[in-house]
Amino acid sequence: MKKFSLLLVLVLVFSVFAMGCGGSSDDAAGDDSAAGDNVIKIGVFEPASGDNGAGGKQETLGIQYANEMCPTVEIDGVEYQVQLEIVDNESSTDKGPTAAQNLVSKGVSIVLGSYGSGVSIAASDIFADAGIPALGVTCTNPQVTEGNDHYFRICFLDPFQGTVLANFAKDNFDAKTAYALAKLGDDYSVGLCNYFKQAFEGLGGTVVYETFPDGNSDFTSYVANAAKANADVFFAPVSTEAAALIIDQASAQNLQMPILAGDTWDSNVITGAAKGKNVDINVTTFYQEGGNAEFDEGIKAWIEADSTNLANNGGNTDLAAVTAMGYDAYFTALEAIKLAGSGDPAAVMAALPNVQYEGVTGMITFNEIGDANRTTAYVKHCNTDEGIWEFVAEQGVE
Amino acid sequence: MDFIRDNLPYILAGISVGGQYALIAIGYTMVYGILRLINFAHGDMFMIAGLMGVYAVTWMPLYLAIPFVIIFTVVLGFLIERAAYRPLRNAPRMSVMISAIGVSYLLQNLALYVTGGLTKTYPTIPWISSTITVFGATTKVVTVITPILTIALVVLLMILIHKTKIGMAMRAVSRDFETSRLMGIQIDSVISMTFIIGSFLAAVGSILYFSNYTGVMPTAGAMPGLKAFVAAVFGGIGSIPGAVIGAFIIGICENIIKGMGLTTFSDAFTFAFLIIILIVRPSGLFGEKNIDKV
Numbered sequence: 001m002k003k004f005s006l007l008l009v010l011v012l013v014f015s016v017f018a019m020g021c022g023g024s025s026d027d028a029a030g031d032d033s034a035a036g037d038n039v040i041k042i043g044v045f046e047p048a049s050g051d052n053g054a055g056g057k058q059e060t061l062g063i064q065y066a067n068e069m070c071p072t073v074e075i076d077g078v079e080y081q082v083q084l085e086i087v088d089n090e091s092s093t094d095k096g097p098t099a100a101q102n103l104v105s106k107g108v109s110i111v112l113g114s115y116g117s118g119v120s121i122a123a124s125d126i127f128a129d130a131g132i133p134a135l136g137v138t139c140t141n142p143q144v145t146e147g148n149d150h151y152f153r154i155c156f157l158d159p160f161q162g163t164v165l166a167n168f169a170k171d172n173f174d175a176k177t178a179y180a181l182a183k184l185g186d187d188y189s190v191g192l193c194n195y196f197k198q199a200f201e202g203l204g205g206t207v208v209y210e211t212f213p214d215g216n217s218d219f220t221s222y223v224a225n226a227a228k229a230n231a232d233v234f235f236a237p238v239s240t241e242a243a244a245l246i247i248d249q250a251s252a253q254n255l256q257m258p259i260l261a262g263d264t265w266d267s268n269v270i271t272g273a274a275k276g277k278n279v280d281i282n283v284t285t286f287y288q289e290g291g292n293a294e295f296d297e298g299i300k301a302w303i304e305a306d307s308t309n310l311a312n313n314g315g316n317t318d319l320a321a322v323t324a325m326g327y328d329a330y331f332t333a334l335e336a337i338k339l340a341g342s343g344d345p346a347a348v349m350a351a352l353p354n355v356q357y358e359g360v361t362g363m364i365t366f367n368e369i370g371d372a373n374r375t376t377a378y379v380k381h382c383n384t385d386e387g388i389w390e391f392v393a394e395q396g397v398e
Numbered sequence: 399m400d401f402i403r404d405n406l407p408y409i410l411a412g413i414s415v416g417g418q419y420a421l422i423a424i425g426y427t428m429v430y431g432i433l434r435l436i437n438f439a440h441g442d443m444f445m446i447a448g449l450m451g452v453y454a455v456t457w458m459p460l461y462l463a464i465p466f467v468i469i470f471t472v473v474l475g476f477l478i479e480r481a482a483y484r485p486l487r488n489a490p491r492m493s494v495m496i497s498a499i500g501v502s503y504l505l506q507n508l509a510l511y512v513t514g515g516l517t518k519t520y521p522t523i524p525w526i527s528s529t530i531t532v533f534g535a536t537t538k539v540v541t542v543i544t545p546i547l548t549i550a551l552v553v554l555l556m557i558l559i560h561k562t563k564i565g566m567a568m569r570a571v572s573r574d575f576e577t578s579r580l581m582g583i584q585i586d587s588v589i590s591m592t593f594i595i596g597s598f599l600a601a602v603g604s605i606l607y608f609s610n611y612t613g614v615m616p617t618a619g620a621m622p623g624l625k626a627f628v629a630a631v632f633g634g635i636g637s638i639p640g641a642v643i644g645a646f647i648i649g650i651c652e653n654i655i656k657g658m659g660l661t662t663f664s665d666a667f668t669f670a671f672l673i674i675i676l677i678v679r680p681s682g683l684f685g686e687k688n689i690d691k692v
Contacts (some may be wrong), residue, residue, distance in 0.1 A: 032401045049515020049616075057516070088515075175554065184662060210661040215621035217611040220411035220537075221656035228404055228657075241613055248612050252529050253407065254536040273519065 004314055038080045040073060040343035042333055043087070044109035045100060045123065045134070046115055051184075051239040052092030054269050055322055056115040057312040059137055060086060062326025063112055064309075065299050073334050075341055089114055091239075093122040100126040109343040110135060110336065111331045115322060117141030117189040124151055133336075133349035137329040138263060138286065138298045138322050145370040152352050154364050155286055155330055156374040158188075160196025161262050163397045164377045165235065170203050173258050175232035177206050181222055181246075183209040183238050190319070192237040192262050212242075219249040227255060235393075237262035244273035251277035258282060266380060266389070268318040275387030284377040287321040288391050292360040299323065318388070321361075321378075328359030406535040408657035409650060414541040414610065416649025417548035421603030422626035423633070423641035424555065425596030427532045431572040431636035432592050434491060439478060440500040441623015442505035443597060447471040447604035448520065448614040449509055455521040464523075468601040475597025484586065509616035517615045520608040527609050534578075541611045547606070551599065552642050559638070564591055572636065613616055625652075634685025644683065 044063055047056035063084065072079050085106045089096035094116070100123035103111055110133050114120045117139040127134045128150050136144050136153030140161060145151045169175040178200055182189035190211070197207045208229045212222060223246070226234050234257045236246055243265055250259065251274075258280040266285035274281055290295060300317040303309045310317070332355060337343060340351035357364045365373050379392040422444055429437045450470050454463035482501050486494045504543035532577025567588045570578040579585050606610040607622060608614055626641075629648045648668055655664045675682065 051512060054514040054517070090515075098403070210659070212661060213665040215617065216665070217613060217618065217621070218411065218415055218653075219611075220415075220541075221408055221653045222661065224407035224411070225657065225659070225661070227407075241615065244517065244519065245611055245613050252538045254529065269517075314516075 001226045013102060038078060039083050040080045040337060041083050041085050041106060041108040042067075042330070043085045043103035043106070043111040043113075043132075044288050045087060045089055045096075045103060045119075047091040047119065048088040050343055052091040052116045053117075054240050054314060055138075055264060055267055055320070056089075056091070056113075058267065058314070058320040059113070059322040059326040060383075061303065061309060061312055062299070062323035062328075063137075063330045065302050065323075066327045066330035068302065069298075070331070070334065073337055075338065075343075080343065087117045089123070091116055091119065093118050096123045097126055099123070104130040104132060108132060109345050110333050111350050112326070112333060113137055113375075114139060116188060117144055117191070120144045120151070121187055122384055124148060127151070130345075131349070132345045133352055135329055135333055135336075135352070137325045139188075139316075141187050143187065143191075149370075150349055152366055152370040152372075154359075154361075154372045155263070155325060156377060157371060158192045159195045160374070161284055161377060162192055162197075162396060163199040164379075164395050165260055165262065166196050166199035166203060166205075167397065168282070168379060168393075168395055169200065169235070169258075169286070170205065171232045173233055174235045175200075176207060177208065177229060177231045178233045178235050179205050179226035179229055179231035179257075180209045181226075181238065181358060182209070182211050183242065184213050186238070188264070189236075189238045193235065196235055196237075203357065215351070216242075217245055217269045219246050220253070220335050222246070223249045223253050223255055226257065227253070231257060233257060234259045235261070237264065240264060240267050240269040243270055247273045247277060247281070251279050254278065262318035263321065266321045268314045268316060268320065271318065271382055272314070274382050275292040277384055279384060281384075282381040282392065283380050283382075284395070285321040285380055287319075287324040287361045288378045288380065289319045289389065290391075291324075295324070295327065295360045299327070324359075324361050328357070328361050328364065331359060332357045332364055403534045405654075405657060406533055407537065408653045410532065410535060410537055410541050412650030412653035413646065414649070415607075415653065416542045416646035417544035418607040418610075419622065419626045419629050420548050420642040420645035421551070421599045422622060423569050423608070423630040423645045424552070424638055425597050426627050427630040427633070427635055427638060427641040428568075428592050428596055430630070432568060432575075432589060433483070433494075435483065435494050435498065436627070437596075438495070439482075439501035439505060439628070440596065441619035442502045442509075443471060443475055443478070443608075443619070444600045444604050444623060445614065445616065445619030446474060446505055447597075447601040448608040448618060449513065449518065451605060451608060452518040452520055452614055460521070460523065463521075464605065464632070467605065468598060471601035471604075472594050475593045475600075479590060479593040484589075498565060506616050506619075513614075513616060515616070517613045520612040520614055523605070523609055526606075538610055540606055544606045544610075547602070551602065552638065554580055555595065555599075555638065558595075566587065568592065592604045603652060609620065628668055630680055631672060632675050634682030637682070637684040640682055640684030 046060045067084050087099040087102050089099040096119040112135050120139040134151045138155045140158045180193040183192040261283045263285050265283040303313050303317050335355045335357045336348050336352045341345035353366050376396045378392050379395050380389040381392045383390050411498050413474045451467045482497045514628045567583045571588050629645035633644030652664050655667050
């Protein structure tokens with residue numbers, strides 16, 4: 001009996017370890033056959049689980065598709081295989097650095113990611129110490145690139161996005177009071193709420209700002225608070241997981257209030273949650289489906305053809321803007337490698353500021369901080385009858 | 399009237415979530431009462447029940463899916479006790495607790511593996527997911543039926559414990575483990591029964607909870623489980639009415655705190671509350687006083 005119980009404990013312990021590793025490493029080791037001398041590794045630092053798992057997977061899809069389209073890069077007449085090293089940072093600021101370390105030890109030339117600014121900031125120092133450049137795909141918080149030389153990004157920033165949303169709330173809904181909700185300790189939503197608040201108060205409105213703690217799934221009281229505050233818009237730039245719960249609760253309480261959010265909400269998780277419900281959702285984003293027909297068609301066929309990809313995209317072929325951004329990020333990285341003339345991280349880092357690339361989401365060039373020069377955001381509205389996004393306007397800031 | 403209209407949504411939400419915590423808390427408190435074990439895996443059982451609800455509706459019609467979820471959870475609870483706790487019956491109490499933590503991680507990682515880390519949306523159950531208006535506050539039907547169902551189940555449970563033979567055996571085992579074994583009570587079947595009841599209530603709780611808050615993710619059981627545990631300690635761990643009252647108090651207070659605009663502190667409050675209760679009344683509201691047996 002004693003032996004049996006010991007065995008059982010051992011089995012339990014080992015199965016916990018085995019499960020823990022299983023989720024993250026299966027994709028990364030896939031393409032070892034290509035390993036030879038002429039290989040350049042690109043690290044993909046994205047969440048595949050946790051709060052931002054859904055978005056991270058969609059962003060990774062764009063990168064994988066780009067890699068499939070263009071799996072080699074030519075430097076000085078020699079053809080190099082480009083190999084993706086994909087790790088899961090679990091959307092977590094304490095697990096992210098370990099995943100980043102993993103990429104460093106695999107010897108990648110450049111890192112793409114992450115979806116979610118908090119994880120990017122948490123892992124930034126690890127890439128800096130290893131001298132590896134990082135290219136943010138959709139992390140919009142200013143702190144990601146601020147005060148360092150190695151982090152770049154191809155998306156717009158939260159001060160810009162917050163201002164766009166504040167203007168949109170003022171112009172379209174004639175809003176005087178806004179209710180803003182962020183997740184406690186989440187750099188992205190807290191940051192974006194603050195920029196929204198500054199801009200909206202600058203326009204003469206008032207903002208009621210509240211936060212919810214990690215692990216919370218009961219949004220009843222937050223929705224009731226927004227109604228009690230007599231707000232004209234509900235601003236909730238939170239993760240898609242929380243968003244689905246907020247949408248559900250807003251519909252249950254019959255909250256007759258437009259809901260505004262940032263780029264994270266541009267996902268089929270949201271349209272799925274809002275389908276058939278009485279909610280009015282508007283988001284700002286990087287790319288509008290239909291912006292580049294050839295790309296849309298290609299990637300949809302590619303996603304459709306593989307059941308894993310289809311599951312990673314949430315079960316249908318609706319394109320998220322982050323997927324298009326992931327696609328552009330890969331080619332921007334390739335441009336930088338070509339310009340550097342080698343896969344040496346230091347050379348790639350030196351080359352990045354001079355990269356110019358015309359992607360499906362627009363022209364990508366970098367300013368002196370390492371941010372992309374972007375001046376427009378797309379506003380989309382959710383059609384809740386059919387569960388699809390509809391294009392509303394292209395909005396910039398004067 | 400304005401005061402009621404403004405504050406009713408919070409109180410409704412509080413009572414509803416309190417009822418759901420109560421259903422989980424009973425599982426904690428009963429297992430503790432009988433085994434002196436804090437079953438850390440209980441919150442994750444609750445999550446697995448939710449996840450099974452998501453998958454069950456894709457395999458079978460809804461009227462079969464709900465009983466299936468409940469039976470599945472009960473069997474799972476029974477098997478966990480059989481595999482992870484029973485072999486450690488005579489081991490030091492710490493070993494059993496570590497085994498419970500192991501099961502908790504096993505379930506979480508299993509869920510992570512199965513779902514791929516993505517949140518699953520709980521199916522809409524007709525009627526209880528529809529909206530109704532109560533005194534001007536719009537909410538889901540489940541909010542209103544949760545407290546009624548909770549109290550009905552607790553009354554049934556109290557009858558079971560006080561009027562039946564197995565209930566009497568449970569009370570005896572919780573009073574004195576060794577002596578009741580000497581008196582010929584089948585300890586193992588009493589403990590299995592405890593896990594079956596706890597899992598059943600957790601499954602019912604999960605149906606109500608996830609109908610209201612529809613996202614099921616691998617860590618979805620952690621927070622409700624923790625709060626239900628706090629409720630059980632608050633009411634006096636080992637006492638069923640204590641756990642139920644504790645759960646309602648925690649649910650209502652938590653939502654009132656949020657309603658007062660102190661949203662940031664709502665969780666901090668729950669745990670600060672626990673500390674204060676433990677300082678002032680170490681055995682909780684209805685807990686038995688500790689008698690040191692020599």
